[in-house]
Amino acid sequence: MQTTHVASAAGVAKRTSVRYSILLMIFLITTFNYADRATLSVTGSAMRGEFGFDAIKMGYIFSAFSWAYVLSQLPAGWLLDRFGARRVYAASIFLWSLFTLLQSAIGLAGSAAAAVVTLFVLRFLMGAAESPAFPANAKVVASWFPTAERGTASAIFNSAQYFAAVVFTPLMAWVTHRFGWHQVYIMMGVAGLLLALTWLKVMKNPADHPRVNKAELDHIEQGGGVITAKKSAFPSATAEPRSTASWSLVRQLLGNRMLLGVYLAQYCINVLTYFFLTWFPIYLVQARGMTILQAGLIASLPAICGFTGGVLGGVISDGLIRRGFSLTVARKLPIVCGMLLSSCIIGCNYVSTDWIVVALMSLAFFGKGIGALGWAVVADTSPKEAIGLSGSIFNMFGNVAGIVTPIVIGYLVATSGGSFNGALVFVGINALLTVFSYLVIVKDIKRVELRPVAQ
Numbered sequence: 001m002q003t004t005h006v007a008s009a010a011g012v013a014k015r016t017s018v019r020y021s022i023l024l025m026i027f028l029i030t031t032f033n034y035a036d037r038a039t040l041s042v043t044g045s046a047m048r049g050e051f052g053f054d055a056i057k058m059g060y061i062f063s064a065f066s067w068a069y070v071l072s073q074l075p076a077g078w079l080l081d082r083f084g085a086r087r088v089y090a091a092s093i094f095l096w097s098l099f100t101l102l103q104s105a106i107g108l109a110g111s112a113a114a115a116v117v118t119l120f121v122l123r124f125l126m127g128a129a130e131s132p133a134f135p136a137n138a139k140v141v142a143s144w145f146p147t148a149e150r151g152t153a154s155a156i157f158n159s160a161q162y163f164a165a166v167v168f169t170p171l172m173a174w175v176t177h178r179f180g181w182h183q184v185y186i187m188m189g190v191a192g193l194l195l196a197l198t199w200l201k202v203m204k205n206p207a208d209h210p211r212v213n214k215a216e217l218d219h220i221e222q223g224g225g226v227i228t229a230k231k232s233a234f235p236s237a238t239a240e241p242r243s244t245a246s247w248s249l250v251r252q253l254l255g256n257r258m259l260l261g262v263y264l265a266q267y268c269i270n271v272l273t274y275f276f277l278t279w280f281p282i283y284l285v286q287a288r289g290m291t292i293l294q295a296g297l298i299a300s301l302p303a304i305c306g307f308t309g310g311v312l313g314g315v316i317s318d319g320l321i322r323r324g325f326s327l328t329v330a331r332k333l334p335i336v337c338g339m340l341l342s343s344c345i346i347g348c349n350y351v352s353t354d355w356i357v358v359a360l361m362s363l364a365f366f367g368k369g370i371g372a373l374g375w376a377v378v379a380d381t382s383p384k385e386a387i388g389l390s391g392s393i394f395n396m397f398g399n400v401a402g403i404v405t406p407i408v409i410g411y412l413v414a415t416s417g418g419s420f421n422g423a424l425v426f427v428g429i430n431a432l433l434t435v436f437s438y439l440v441i442v443k444d445i446k447r448v449e450l451r452p453v454a455q
Helices: 002-014 018-051 055-071 073-083 085-109 112-130 133-144 147-158 160-179 181-202 214-222 247-254 257-286 292-322 327-350 354-371 374-381 384-415 421-441
Strands: none
Touching: 018 055, 018 085, 018 112, 018 133, 018 147, 018 160, 018 181, 018 214, 018 257, 055 073, 055 112, 055 257, 055 384, 073 085, 073 133, 073 384, 085 112, 085 133, 085 181, 133 147, 133 374, 133 384, 147 160, 147 292, 147 327, 147 374, 160 181, 160 257, 160 292, 247 257, 247 384, 257 292, 257 327, 257 354, 257 374, 257 384, 257 421, 292 327, 292 354, 327 354, 327 374, 327 421, 354 421, 374 384, 384 421
16 A cells, blocks of 8 residues: 555656646736736826826726737637637737737827827727737636636636736836836737747647656546647547637537626626726825825735635635535635625725725735636537637636726716716725526536537
């Protein structure tokens, strides 16, 4: 018995861990992804002063990204299933970074009205370019990680949104304060172009990666990883599933009650995300009387809590699986508890002390981080033939919130004389709707088997 245990431990020790370097790469890319989305929320106050945006106009500009992001999800999913994450993701990073860089020059448009239109168009194009990012992340995690590690892996790349706020929100606020808002877009755009080249060099499929040994490949595949390879070095690797993306597949995915509940829940979760990405720094400046620099620093505190909660949620979920709990319980429990905690954001309306407001916001985003396991659920449940497509539909539903949230909050703020009370109630209610969706609509969490599609 002891000899067997030692031999097993030795076998584990020889297994390579290339999947963690791949996870680090998608974490860094996702950090830049969210930092680029948040540039306008940090520079928005300075740009409003220069170009004269009002709250409603600002809400529409904020939403420009998500209009394109949502409309591009299905084509992005098809491209990912057809051409793979490596090439599509590289093109995505390059293009969104280019459009970020170009936003530094909107003042060259001439009039303030032309600058508004130019900014809207560039944010729109940036949204289209970023559309493959999260479905690509889900596809990479499904390929590189077994089921018992997938919750943590998905939580880590998803928590990059908070890490971006921790690192880049104060940095961009300082750059805006010290050098002007133009330099923020130049800095982020150039860094992203370099990141696209790095991704092309680093990323490969598990069975094609020169540093992956057979022990790691078997660990991934036998644990439920969806191995994809065109030229497998190991006989155990399965062939890459043939892409069958079509409207028939879309109808099957949307007709599945479990998946539909997961998609709807992601919309509600993303209401919190987009409040944080768009209006939160402006809330701190306008409703709480902080400077841009102060708002940038304060905004990093809830982000730290969100990052901590995000990683913890994945660890808790995978820990429950290893202890013998069902996949359904392991995924639902952190999501429900986390989103119940997030609803405390409404409490900000009933306190006047700034540190209590920041504490409540931090608690809300800690809960949101714990509950943000949607991408793990997508990797667990999507049909093997259409992981990219299913992830894109999930992301499309989720990012409708990016259209609705900034506009609704813009109107709520404008029609209430600058008060954010209604906006915070709107955000809190969506946290509770997430709980309803997972408890009432989503039943057992399991991988969907597609019906044959006529070719």
